[in-house]
Amino acid sequence: MSEVRSWVETANGDTDFPIQNLPYGVFDAGQGARMGVAIGDMILDVAKVDHGLDAALFGRPSWNAVMGAGQAVWGALRSRLTELLSDEAFRSKVEPHLVKQAGAKMLMPFDVAEYTDFYAGKNHAVNVGTMFRGAENALPPNWLSIPIGYNGRASSVVVSGTDVVRPWGQLKGPNDELPRFGTCARFDLELEMGAIVGTPSDGMVSVEEADDMIFGYVLLNDWSARDIQAWEYQPLGPFQAKATATSISPWIVTKAALAPFRTSTPERERPLLPYLQEKTPMLFDIDLEVGLKPEGQDESIIARTNYNEMYYSAAQQLCHHTTSGCSMRTGDLLGSGTISGATKDSRGSLLELSWGGKEPLTLETGESRSFLEDGDTLTLRGAAKGDGYRIGFGDCTGTVLPAVDLPDWAK
Amino acid sequence: MSEVRSWVETANGDTDFPIQNLPYGVFDAGQGARMGVAIGDMILDVAKVDHGLDAALFGRPSWNAVMGAGQAVWGALRSRLTELLSDEAFRSKVEPHLVKQAGAKMLMPFDVAEYTDFYAGKNHAVNVGTMFRGAENALPPNWLSIPIGYNGRASSVVVSGTDVVRPWGQLKGPNDELPRFGTCARFDLELEMGAIVGTPSDGMVSVEEADDMIFGYVLLNDWSARDIQAWEYQPLGPFQAKATATSISPWIVTKAALAPFRTSTPERERPLLPYLQEKTPMLFDIDLEVGLKPEGQDESIIARTNYNEMYYSAAQQLCHHTTSGCSMRTGDLLGSGTISGATKDSRGSLLELSWGGKEPLTLETGESRSFLEDGDTLTLRGAAKGDGYRIGFGDCTGTVLPAVDLPDWAK
Missing domain, CATH: 3.90.850.10 (Fumarylacetoacetase-like, C-terminal domain)
Structure with missing residues (x-):
């Protein structure tokens, strides 16, 4: 069993999306297209949490800005999300920004250039x-x-x-x-x-x-x-x-x-x-x-x-x-x-x-x-x-x- | 000889760009990238004249917005530019927005999708x-x-x-x-x-x-x-x-x-x-x-x-x-x-x-x-x-x- 666990309990069981994954998508759960991170059976609305990065990276519902920002930004975001979703101390601030995957429609996660x-x-x-x-x-x-x-x-x-x-x-x-x-x-x-x-x-x-x-x-x-x-x-x-x-x-x-x-x-x-x-x-x-x-x-x-x-x-x-x-x-x-x-x-x-x-x-x-x-x-x-x-x-x-x-x- | 003439005299002689042409490009004559129309040996800075269309079509230096707007807009713009560049009545208002082609650098006229x-x-x-x-x-x-x-x-x-x-x-x-x-x-x-x-x-x-x-x-x-x-x-x-x-x-x-x-x-x-x-x-x-x-x-x-x-x-x-x-x-x-x-x-x-x-x-x-x-x-x-x-x-x-x-x- 892996050491790092999430306070999102479904992330610790039989899932494609444990805390070690943290994949990026774009979802619509009734509030329009939003950038999300999958965790267990939930999606985190990433722009709404204290991600510690330039807000412009999350300015429109597509991962292209983050993708183009390079490895340092990729690493910083992943570290921060791991922290937010594993440490109980952040739970109260982060949990309101989780939505059920079951109720969300997934959209194209990025704009395909070629x-x-x-x-x-x-x-x-x-x-x-x-x-x-x-x-x-x-x-x-x-x-x-x-x-x-x-x-x-x-x-x-x-x-x-x-x-x-x-x-x-x-x-x-x-x-x-x-x-x-x-x-x-x-x-x-x-x-x-x-x-x-x-x-x-x-x-x-x-x-x-x-x-x-x-x-x-x-x-x-x-x-x-x-x-x-x-x-x-x-x-x-x-x-x-x-x-x-x-x-x-x-x-x-x-x-x-x-x-x-x-x-x-x-x-x-x-x-x-x-x-x-x-x-x-x-x-x-x-x-x-x-x-x-x-x-x-x-x-x-x-x-x-x-x-x-x-x-x-x-x-x-x-x-x-x-x-x-x-x-x-x-x-x-x-x-x-x-x-x-x-x-x-x-x-x-x-x-x-x-x-x-x-x-x-x-x-x-x-x-x-x-x-x-x-x-x-x-x-x-x-x-x-x-x-x-x-x-x-x-x-x-x-x-x-x-x-x-x-x-x-x-x- | 064609009937329609421009008050831009070089448009009436030996040129690729008579009033019948009015091709679209993007140029930089020292003020950054601008949408332009070639006429004789000059370029008209199209966003600066009374083109009669939605200003958003000229919001960034690329012809894509106009291209996507469809035939009615294409026809309206061409008619208006023909009027502005042939009728002496518009000369005083339009002439200040002409620059010499010789001093301008041409840029990509549109964003290539595929x-x-x-x-x-x-x-x-x-x-x-x-x-x-x-x-x-x-x-x-x-x-x-x-x-x-x-x-x-x-x-x-x-x-x-x-x-x-x-x-x-x-x-x-x-x-x-x-x-x-x-x-x-x-x-x-x-x-x-x-x-x-x-x-x-x-x-x-x-x-x-x-x-x-x-x-x-x-x-x-x-x-x-x-x-x-x-x-x-x-x-x-x-x-x-x-x-x-x-x-x-x-x-x-x-x-x-x-x-x-x-x-x-x-x-x-x-x-x-x-x-x-x-x-x-x-x-x-x-x-x-x-x-x-x-x-x-x-x-x-x-x-x-x-x-x-x-x-x-x-x-x-x-x-x-x-x-x-x-x-x-x-x-x-x-x-x-x-x-x-x-x-x-x-x-x-x-x-x-x-x-x-x-x-x-x-x-x-x-x-x-x-x-x-x-x-x-x-x-x-x-x-x-x-x-x-x-x-x-x-x-x-x-x-x-x-x-x-x-x-x-x-x-």
Whole structure:
């Protein structure tokens, strides 16, 4: 059992949000959007307590100002919140500013500047490559040297709980002569972690500097339209297939909270170029799972894996992102890439779980799934497991709604 | 000769900025960043005149608030500015708020929300495809059906006059076994137009609605590191190769100013799907040229072409961009893709002009160029030619600086 305890009793039991976590979110409990810190089953309205920092950091309901303020401010805020929520002496002043999580609606915790999505899970890359190019050419030639990624669409990022409408798009089957405009029939999830850039950069940064820039992490579901992607993605990469929605968990778990769970990226079969080499562990040991709940039925856990399966850390990805001189900004979001383990039940997408639809998955309810159906609710969960406590992210959930009717002008 | 004349005499002569243009920029003439309108060789400080609109639209030095206010506001502002700058009755009140362009520094005219770059010039796509895949497979299979594009990096967008530092990156020649980290040796320009989204959208929009959303156009130079791109871009598309810089001209030329120059996209060899079909002309007849000036030498014009060479209009690109439900926002910037004509001297990139470096270009000074050298200054120019006047964009210029020294941690 951990030493530090909170006077918020629910923080000391079975919870994602013990005093060791203190993740940051934005909530609305009837008084508009407010910046909050999760503690047990409660949320602390942080701007209302004596946080000891510049009030301007809490001037609008978004964590960007704090994120951009840098490590000293991050450390000071975390220390102060730990003090306020553990020492009984502060209870009377702080307790009036707690609200129940159950009655609050969670909003986007930060303004996304730009969104980049990587492809840095080796099992995922091998699985997808094997399906599309055969086992011998599974990994692209650059994969072992570059944390390859593409720029995604920041406007697609939504907070957990936001419904996701099945997209329309251009589709062309391998035997079709011409494409047609239709609704996506191979709609999928991707289990990822998102790293959030706090302090900005201008010019090349090292892996260590990149790690310093990262404010925290969220769970991330990169909703993917496989059939739209198949027709559009050569030669310029995924575009509309990835622009429908990208869901993130409502709480930003700070790098500080995850510090005890640092772990190294794996041994390299090809040495990394010096600029990408890590001197200290920059990945994290975080258990992850995906639940799929058909409408009106019970949820099945369809995958269990761990963030430590990644081949490249977020710090390595961020370092590579700056090599060309690309400026990074407060609020940039970096998706890890799909996280799949080595076993069949640890794959982070239906594409892999159903092997391209050839081996449909049987849910615990007996239903089968190759890809997502309307009414399906997806939930990502994640937690780092400490000694007597866990650092959780809160659910990252979204329900698939049917496609909109085709407008007359598109018929 | 056009009927409407300005009391600013230089607006009636040989200028990019007659009264028919009235493009929007942000300038600093010693009093900080201000919103301005170009007229002849002067700039009008628009917030200081009786513009008749909500002052909040001019509350900070960026055109985003006006851009997001929609067509009625755009029309009202243009009408009012035309009146103020043509009618002698307003001269005494307006003239004190004019400053010389020659003494002003131009800044970014708007905040870029997200940046998307397309690949919608057919001659360019055929040229590049022929070099890389041979003449028979020059166009990707989806090219005649989709205005294909990729998400670029908004933080890379800089205003004309900003120096561009040659990038570092991973490089691997076709005969190298492993990549190395080095400076780009095939640094290039791409001559493009940029369309700027004014009013936002949520869900699919038609080509007509997309055209309504567009606020105006700029010249755009999509600086490209060809050797970095060659190694990184499969399978997820260009990434660091395009993130060094994207230069835009300082003046946003409005859609209204370009209205007399509308023209249709070309005949289709493959019918477009209904959603992409244009009912009215949505492309523009704009003459374009590229000048290359080696350090300390005279400039050579290395390409002359026209925006009417595009296969897809910005309205078609924007419509396609929304098909998956992707939200578009005020300040989104859409690059047209490289604009090349059918002849050798009308190609919009050195990659095409020097045919991948195999046929170096001879400049008027006698020097040759396969790709850009340090000290080279690139200038894009563009103008729609009316009866006795022209609608110009102002120069879009940038000088290539040598790469930074490699930091110790990358050695």
